[in-house]
Structure formats: structure tokens, C-alpha cells
Amino acid sequence: MKINAVILTLLSCFWLNKAVAAADDTSSIYMVTIHTDNFAQMKNFYQNVMQLKITVENGEFVEFEHRGLRLSLASYQALSFLSAESLKVKRAGSGVGIGFKYNSKEAVERRYDELVKRGAVAISSPTVQQWGEYTAFFADPDGNVHELVSDIK
Numbered sequence: 366m367k368i369n370a371v372i373l374t375l376l377s378c379f380w381l382n383k384a385v386a387a388a389d390d391t392s393s394i395y396m397v398t399i400h401t402d403n404f405a406q407m408k409n410f411y412q413n414v415m416q417l418k419i420t421v422e423n424g425e426f427v428e429f430e431h432r433g434l435r436l437s438l439a440s441y442q443a444l445s446f447l448s449a450e451s452l453k454v455k456r457a458g459s460g461v462g463i464g465f466k467y468n469s470k471e472a473v474e475r476r477y478d479e480l481v482k483r484g485a486v487a488i489s490s491p492t493v494q495q496w497g498e499y500t501a502f503f504a505d506p507d508g509n510v511h512e513l514v515s516d517i518k
Contacts, residue, residue, distance in 0.1 A: 390472045392513070396428075396435035396464035400510075404440040411438065423496065435464070444510075449488045451508025464512040470499045473513045477501040480513075493517060 401407045404425045411417050417429035417436065425440035467473050474491045480503050481487045488502035488510055501513045 390467070390475060392465035392467055392476070394463055395433075395466040396437060396512075396514075398437040398439055398462040398464065398512075400439055400441060400444060400462060402441060404438060404443075407438050411436065421496075437464075447488055447502055447510060449486075449502070449504055449508070449510050451504060451510065462510050462512060464514050467513060467515045470515055470517075473499055473501055473515050476513050477503065 399407065408427050411429055412419060412427075417431055419427055420430045420435075421428035425443040426437065428435055428437045430436075465476075467476065470491065477487075477491055486504035486508075488504055489500070491499060491501040491513070494500050497517055499515045499517055502510055503513070504510050
């Protein structure tokens with residue numbers, strides 16, 4: 366299956382339900398980030414071909430919103446603050462990171478500790494980010510970097 370079909374299938378699953386922070390320590394998937402070496406081309410595709418509206422733009426990071434789901438594009442350069450080796454090597458396929466939304470900083474901290482204890486690769490411990498969210502990053506067995514996040518209240 367081509368990558369565009371995979372992404373569209375994944376996104377269509379999320380578009381059916383508006384993503385919201387969970388009421389307890391469980392999470393909801395609220396954002397999909399595509400990591401890319403072709404930022405300008407990818408931004409043009411999602412903005413002009415897919416006709417998604419940009420809601421956040423900061424250097425080589427852009428965020429689109431559609432029916433409650435946030436789709437982000439981030440260049441590997443924009444992600445250089447992360448120390449994950451998997452973000453430093455040239456990829457032949459896609460690089461997708463999933464953001465798991467929580468309702469508090471404490472829930473992000475608890476879940477991050479649980480995941481690392483269970484074998485997730487620690488990338489960045491929980492911290493306040495410049496864009497106004499509290500995040501922690503971990504990697505899956507393939508090296509895809511995912512995010513735990515809560516809004517700063």
C-alpha cells in the first residue's frame with residue numbers, strides 16, 4: 366500500500382471522532398506528525414493539494430487542523446533538539462510520530478515513567494516546551510518517536 370493511502374486511512378479513522386484529552390490517566394490520540402526531509406514539498410501538498418488549513422507555523426514545523434485532529438509536519442532539522450538516533454539517519458520510508466494527549470502534567474509524567482519501565486526508549490523526559498505544551502518523547506521498537514503531551518494550565 367502506498368504511503369499516502371496509509372496516511373489517509375489512518376487520518377480517516379481519527380476524523381470520525383473529535384480528539385479530546387481523556388478524563389483520567391488514559392490517553393486519546395490527538396495528533397499525527399510526519400517527519401520529513403522534504404518539508405517545503407510536504408507543506409505545499411497538505412496545504413494546497415489536500416487543502417488543509419494551517420493553524421500553527423514555526424520555521425520548519427507546521428500544523429493543520431481538521432475535525433479535531435492535528436496533523437503536523439516537522440523537518441528533521443526542526444526536531445534536532447531531540448537526541449533520538451532514529452531522527453538522525455536518512456529514512457527510505459515515512460517517519461510518523463503519534464501524540465498522546467493527557468489532561469495533566471502529572472499524567473504525562475506517570476505514563477512516561479511507566480512506558481520507560483516497560484521498555485520504551487526514553488528520548489526526552491517531561492518538560493515544558495516553547496510552544497506551550499508539557500511533553501515527553503519516547504521511541505517505539507522501529508525508532509519512531511512519539512509524544513506524550515498535556516496543555517499547560
